[in-house]
Amino acid sequence: MTITLETICPANPVGEAETSAKRMRLTSPEVPATLSEESAPLTQEHIFTNLRLRRIVRENHNNTVAQLSLMYYRPCDLGLNGHGTGGMPAYERSFDKRGGAIRDADDNSNLLGTVGHMQANIYDNENCGDHLDIMSHYQLAPGATTPLRTCCWVRSPGDALFAIAGDDTLVHIISLAWNREIRVLRGHAAAIVDLQPHPTDNRLLASVGSDQTVRIWSVQTGECMCVFSHSATAAYFHPDGTHLFTGTASGEVYRWSIPDLTGKYNGPLTFTIDDSSLVMSGKKYAGSAVDCIRFAKSNLVVKNTSGRIDYWDLDSLSLIRGFNVRHHGIIISRFDVSYDDEYLCVGNSRGKVYVYGLDSGMIVSHLAHKRSVRPVTCCLFSRDCRSVIYAGEGGFLWRYDYVDDETLAEWEKPDESASDDSSVE
Numbered sequence: 210m211t212i213t214l215e216t217i218c219p220a221n222p223v224g225e226a227e228t229s230a231k232r233m234r235l236t237s238p239e240v241p242a243t244l245s246e247e248s249a250p251l252t253q254e255h256i257f258t259n260l261r262l263r264r265i266v267r268e269n270h271n272n273t274v275a276q277l278s279l280m281y282y283r284p285c286d287l288g289l290n291g292h293g294t295g296g297m298p299a300y301e302r303s304f305d306k307r308g309g310a311i312r313d314a315d316d317n318s319n320l321l322g323t324v325g326h327m328q329a330n331i332y333d334n335e336n337c338g339d340h341l342d343i344m345s346h347y348q349l350a351p352g353a354t355t356p357l358r359t360c361c362w363v364r365s366p367g368d369a370l371f372a373i374a375g376d377d378t379l380v381h382i383i384s385l386a387w388n389r390e391i392r393v394l395r396g397h398a399a400a401i402v403d404l405q406p407h408p409t410d411n412r413l414l415a416s417v418g419s420d421q422t423v424r425i426w427s428v429q430t431g432e433c434m435c436v437f438s439h440s441a442t443a444a445y446f447h448p449d450g451t452h453l454f455t456g457t458a459s460g461e462v463y464r465w466s467i468p469d470l471t472g473k474y475n476g477p478l479t480f481t482i483d484d485s486s487l488v489m490s491g492k493k494y495a496g497s498a499v500d501c502i503r504f505a506k507s508n509l510v511v512k513n514t515s516g517r518i519d520y521w522d523l524d525s526l527s528l529i530r531g532f533n534v535r536h537h538g539i540i541i542s543r544f545d546v547s548y549d550d551e552y553l554c555v556g557n558s559r560g561k562v563y564v565y566g567l568d569s570g571m572i573v574s575h576l577a578h579k580r581s582v583r584p585v586t587c588c589l590f591s592r593d594c595r596s597v598i599y600a601g602e603g604g605f606l607w608r609y610d611y612v613d614d615e616t617l618a619e620w621e622k623p624d625e626s627a628s629d630d631s632s633v634e
Contacts, residue, residue: 257564257574260609264341267605270326274600277587280320280362280369293448293504296550310335317369324357329373361404363428364411374401380416394426396433403443409450417444423455433477434470445502456499460491460513501543505550505567514539530570543587547594554597556585562599576609
């Protein structure tokens with residue numbers, strides 16, 4: 210199945226609904242007591258408390274957005290394997306006089322990809338004011354009826370590759386530099402539910418299929434390098450790239466060693482469940498499938514469809530802490546870990562997103578809006594942790610940005626420019 214490509218001018222967004230910042234503040238969470246940023250250091254908790262809804266975008270398919278993916282790669286990055294093993298270094302953006310982000314020519318860290326229904330969209334997301342503009346639109350071939358379920362970015366010198374997959378059993382690799390599909394990975398016999406890039410080798414990509422296989426591919430050649438015969442629902446690489454962790458429909462998590470894939474083989478290497486080790490039993494959560502796996506501080510973070518998140522010490526195989534997401538319901542909702550490995554954000558079935566402290570287990574902030582009432586399927590931190598983006602049913606994208614205390618105080622002042630109706634005769 211081929212993909213139809215269409216590039217859209219940023220001035221012509223897909224189904225975009227925009228509201229001014231001043232109007233948005235009236236329906237955002239209550240403004241906290243003012244903290245003088247000059248007299249006290251700006252903490253991450255204060256940033257999360259000062260998140261305000263600045264942008265709503267509605268995609269034209271009007272269906273569920275299955276997944277979001279931010280492209281964090283910049284030319285000066287040596288890979289993102291520091292995330293998950295203790296946190297990435299502090300990240301600050303530079304802006305010009307007009308408020309636009311200053312980036313190198315090969316810096317793709319502004320790209321946000323989404324998949325939903327039979328299409329994928331690429332946005333320019335600069336985490337600055339109301340800026341979130343559509344760049345490109347990718348549509349499965351006319352007549353396609355199988356939705357896309359998952360996506361991820363793959364780092365490539367001089368290009369940004371966007372991998373998308375779903376019920377058509379194919380992995381489509383899209384080049385933004387060439388603005389076209391450059392490769393199709395074929396091998397799965399049923400729907401693909403998760404895609405994960407290798408953290409240290411940008412040639413490799415893992416896919417989870419409903420055909421009871423997990424595969425590792427060469428993005429460059431399209432060759433399937435490795436097949437794990439295993440019924441999985443989600444997967445994630447260890448940040449050092451040596452192991453792959455898979456979750457099952459019964460709540461179990463297995464660890465697989467990644468073989469040396471640099472040699473030449475006659476066909477893919479194959480492995481069975483006997484080649485893996487059980488990390489986490491699903492007996493407590495029978496009937497709740499694992500829908501998302503991440504890492505923080507070299508520890509495993511696992512979520513199931515019932516809204517239970519477990520934070521596991523891999524060395525001792527003991528539970529550090531558990532989280533029960535409020536009003537989660539039985540839904541697939543992917544969470545995210547901040548790039549300092551200190552926080553996680555996760556959505557629920559009522560359109561709310563919670564930010565938790567991983568060490569404290571406490572809710573640091575929650576994001577809610579009266580128009581956001583449908584289940585949240587995925588959410589993300591920006592790399593600088595000054596924005597949270599989430600999406601769900603109905604094709605809506607919601608972005609909350611950090612707003613400083615001075616601006617919040619200004620927003621609370623009466624609007625002196627408003628007309629005085631009493632003076633009109």
